[in-house]
Amino acid sequence: MLEDQxxxxxxxxxxxxxxxxxxxxxxGDIYDKPVPSAEAxxxxxxxxxxxxxxxxxVFAVSGNHDSAxxxxxxxxxxxxxxxxxxxxxxxxxxxxxxQDSYGEVCIYLLPFVKPAVVRHAxxxxxxxxxxxxxxxxxxxxxxxxxxxNVDRGRRNILIAHQFVTGAGRCxxxxxxxxxxxxxxxxxxxxxxxxxxxxxxxxxxxKRETVRYCGTPLKYSFSEAEQEKSVTVVxxxxxxxxxxxxxxxxxxxxMRRIRGTYLEVTARSSYQDTDTEDYVQITLTDEEDIxxxxxxxxxxxxNLMRLEYDNNRxxxxxxxxxxxxxxxxxxxxxxxxxxxxQNNQPMIQEQAAFVAQLIEECK
Numbered sequence: 001m002l003e004d005q006x007x008x009x010x011x012x013x014x015x016x017x018x019x020x021x022x023x024x025x026x027x028g029d030i031y032d033k034p035v036p037s038a039e040a041x042x043x044x045x046x047x048x049x050x051x052x053x054x055x056x057x058v059f060a061v062s063g064n065h066d067s068a069x070x071x072x073x074x075x076x077x078x079x080x081x082x083x084x085x086x087x088x089x090x091x092x093x094x095x096x097x098x099q100d101s102y103g104e105v106c107i108y109l110l111p112f113v114k115p116a117v118v119r120h121a122x123x124x125x126x127x128x129x130x131x132x133x134x135x136x137x138x139x140x141x142x143x144x145x146x147x148x149n150v151d152r153g154r155r156n157i158l159i160a161h162q163f164v165t166g167a168g169r170c171x172x173x174x175x176x177x178x179x180x181x182x183x184x185x186x187x188x189x190x191x192x193x194x195x196x197x198x199x200x201x202x203x204x205x206k207r208e209t210v211r212y213c214g215t216p217l218k219y220s221f222s223e224a225e226q227e228k229s230v231t232v233v234x235x236x237x238x239x240x241x242x243x244x245x246x247x248x249x250x251x252x253x254m255r256r257i258r259g260t261y262l263e264v265t266a267r268s269s270y271q272d273t274d275t276e277d278y279v280q281i282t283l284t285d286e287e288d289i290x291x292x293x294x295x296x297x298x299x300x301x302n303l304m305r306l307e308y309d310n311n312r313x314x315x316x317x318x319x320x321x322x323x324x325x326x327x328x329x330x331x332x333x334x335x336x337x338x339x340x341q342n343n344q345p346m347i348q349e350q351a352a353f354v355a356q357l358i359e360e361c362k
Contacts, residue, residue, distance in 0.1 A: 001217065002039055008216045009047045011069040012230060014055050015246050019232050020096060027197025027213070028063025028161030030071060030111055051125075052232040053083040059096065062069045062088040062111040074128050086111040086159075091121035093148050095156075102237045107154045108148055108191070110196070112161040115140040131227060136161070136348070141183045146346075150190040153239055158188060161197040164205045165344055182345065185210050193233055202229060202245070210242055218254040221305065250312055252302060258282045259307075261289045271300060280305040286312070330358050 015022060051058050052308055060083075062071035062147045068088045075085045084096055086109035095106040116139040119133040136139040141162055150156050185206035188194045194210040200223055201215035213231040218224060229245040236242070255277050257264055264270075264281055279300050283289065285308070293306050307313075325333065334354055339345045346354070 002043055004217060004251045006043055006046075008248055011041070011248055012216065013047075013050055013054070013228055015232075016051065017054060019246070020047055021056060021232065022100070023107075024051055025107075025157075025159050025193045025233075026058065026060035027159050028061045029065045029197055030060065030063065032065055034065070034067035034070070042264045043256055048078070048083050052083055055082075057082040057084070057098065058272070059084050059107050059109060059159055061109050061161055061197070064112045066112075067113050082269050084109065089113050089144070091118075091125060093144065093146065095148070098257045100235070101113075102235070105157060105235055106151070107159065110144060110158060110160040111286055112143075113144055118143055138183050142187045143218045145187055145190065147188075152190055153238075155235055156191045157193045157195065158191040158253070159195045160188075163198055164196060164210070182347070191240070193235075195231075199225060202231070208243060210344070211243070216248055217250055218278075221254060221256055224254050224256050224280075252253050253277045254279075256280045256282070257300075258284065260285050262290065263300060265296070275300055276302055278302045278304050280307070282307045282309050284309055288309045306361075331355050334358075 035039045048058060062068040071085055072087045075087060077151060089111055093108050095108050100176060115134050121289045122128045122133060162183045163181045164185050188210055196212045196281045199212045200215045204211045216228055232246060234242040249358045257279055261283055281296060297303050335346055
């Protein structure tokens with residue numbers, strides 16, 4: 001999707017110019033894997049250079065898909081052009097500052113951290129002597145934030161890449177079993193604005209100024225109905241923040257199409273649409289269409305997934321679901337039910353309580 005990505009990055013450059021922004025915040029998962037392709041690195045290098053040439057400062061952190069060491073490479077050199085990337089977490093976070101007519105804005109860069117990363121960074125630290133090292137994601141992020149010694153009298157921004165409890169996920173995101181990577185939004189109370197990465201859907205948590213901007217492109221069909229955007233944050237004096245979003249229009253959209261083979265291949269069903277979009281087609285015919293994938297790609301060249309929804313496939317799903325349920329424990333089934341009802345997984349204490357109840361009932 002490099003062509004699609006470069007297209008959307010050009011839009012972001014245009015928006016940065018039109019909105020006359022002072023800086024661009026990138027909240028992690030710059031790449032999709034720790035060792036990205038050379039082509040992906042070149043696209044990101046081009047994007048950073050374009051922003052720097054336009055006089056836009058850049059503040060970026062590494063995400064869980066990134067290699068923190070590779071993202072941090074050349075950080076000191078890039079800072080000379082106003083491009084600031086998070087270093088590998090070593091236990092301290094020094095704020096960067098920007099100046100405007102209202103004074104200073106302090107920007108803190110916190111890369112994605114696991115409990116093991118924070119424990120390793122703080123082992124032997126003089127101020128941690130006699131104190132327990134963090135075991136959970138919640139404790140790790142809270143410890144990292146507490147060590148920033150944020151001056152609440154100033155205007156403060158945090159860029160972080162974590163899963164905040166209650167955030168809605170999409171299919172293309174990594175899920176930790178039992179929600180062990182959850183972090184409560186209260187951890188970020190010291191900051192006026194928190195720019196979060198990790199979740200693909202744009203959303204705010206607890207307050208409007210703790211926000212996931214979402215991905216600039218759709219990366220799974222669970223995102224097909226979303227409108228992607230960038231978030232524009234206007235800081236005035238302390239406590240006065242205006243938020244707005246600017247929609248992004250992709251080179252090729254991601255769509256889901258449903259109907260019989262005759263319906264989805266009828267000219268009337270596609271003549272007013274962009275057939276170059278990435279599509280998932282669900283056919284409702286009772287019989288499979290021979291070479292259906294290849295035939296449909298004549299009309300929809302970027303068909304990514306072909307599925308059937310009929311009596312046979314529905315019966316198969318019921319059987320597969322029953323077999324899947326039989327393989328799960330009572331605790332796993334209850335955890336799924338809880339998350340379905342509450343839009344967030346159980347915390348460790350709740351899981352332990354339910355496990356105890358199940359044992360008592362046996």
